[in-house]
Amino acid sequence: MMRDALLRDLSELAGVEAVATSDDRLAPPPCGEIHDVRERDDVWKAWASLARGCDVAWPIAPETGGVLSRLARLLGETGVDVIGPSEEAIAIASSKFLTAQRLRERGVPTPPVWRVSAAPDHTSPVVVKPDDGAGCDATLFLEEPPASIPAGSIVQPFVAGEAASLTVLRAHGATRLLSANRQHVAIEDGAFRFQGLTVGAIEDADGRLAALARAVGDALPGLDGIFGIDLVLGADGPVVIEINPRLTTAYCGLRESLGLNPVSLVPPFDVAPLAAWAGARPVEVRL
Structure with missing residues (x-):
């Protein structure tokens, strides 16, 4: 879905020929110009x-297992301009x-985090998830501290509130909030399930979410292009997850x-002024 949406947006820009691969x-x-990939390829x-014949590459991949980092590095080695964060930013965000x-070092609100060996036994409920993961994969909700934790996991206190995300643009050294989204997340049999989201469903009348997006961009300056921030809107304000x-x-x-x-806002395709829209309106995306 992400690939096809990006291909559509790229293909509509004057002078741009979009190229992509597809599982046959x-x-x-x-x-777009589609190149089939067979199972044995x-x-x-x-x-x-394909990158060697292009001017710009825009990788879409999960950061899990170093896939995004490996893909961005491979594309960069071909000499093509790569849209996306630096290798250091990917490593930290992964x-x-x-x-x-x-x-936490930069003063951005986020819950405490512990490695398995340092997790306290007095905090509950807790969230247990892979340190190297994406989305809700293998993310567990536990009412009591776990007796055992899968290797490579981290533990955080559960933050009550509304699940949300920010879609953020980082370009020319500036960070801009594009939309604040309501996430549809359920807890089923002790595990988090991501079921979709409503893009632009949350208003930011006081600018607090835009300020949070800028704080994240300042904390991790290697972020670039369009990226996401998962957060919880709790009783004491937004908390970045x-x-x-x-x-x-x-x-x-x-x-x-x-x-x-949206591509018209991203270098080197940025032909629309940053003030070209009045704000986001709710659009539901179901999975």
């Missing part, structure tokens, strides 16, 4: 080969532990929410 077992995207070689450390250093599911509804092509 799935329906191809509706636009080396997709990394395919990406590198670790829930390092992300929390960096945010994690940073997604890439396009997120919210991008699928961003164009309709903003009423303009």
Whole structure:
């Protein structure tokens, strides 16, 4: 969904030819120059080969297992301009532990985080999730401190409130909030389930969320392009949970929410002024 939305937006820009790969077992995207990848193909070689014939590359990948970092590095080595964060920013955002450390050092509100060996036994309820993960994958809600924790996990106190996310633009050294989104997250059998979101559903009349987005951008200056911030709107204000250093599911509804092509805000395609829209309107994206 993210790839197809980005292809659509790129293809509509004058002078831009969008190229992408597609698993040949799935329906191809509706636009762009599409290169099928078969199960036996080396997709990394395919990406590198295509990148050498392009001017700009925009990777979409989960940070889990170093995939996003590896893809961005591979594309950069071809000499193409890569839209997205620096390697250092990806490395920090890919670790829930390092992300929390960096945010707390910079005064950005985020819950405490503990490695398995240092997790207190008096805090409850807690959230247990992989340090190296994306979204709600393997994220558990526990009413009592766990007797055992999977290796590579981190522990945080559960923050009560409304699940939300920010879609943020970082360009020319400035950070701009594009939309504040309501996330549809359920807890089923002790596990978090992401079921979609409503893009632009949350208003930011007092500018608090925009200020938070800027604070995150300042805390991790290597962020670039369009990225996401997951947070909880609690009784004491917004609390950042994690940073997604890439396009997120919210991008699928961003164009309709903003009423303009989001790519037109991102260098080197930035042809629309930053004040080109009045704000976001609610657009639901279901999974």
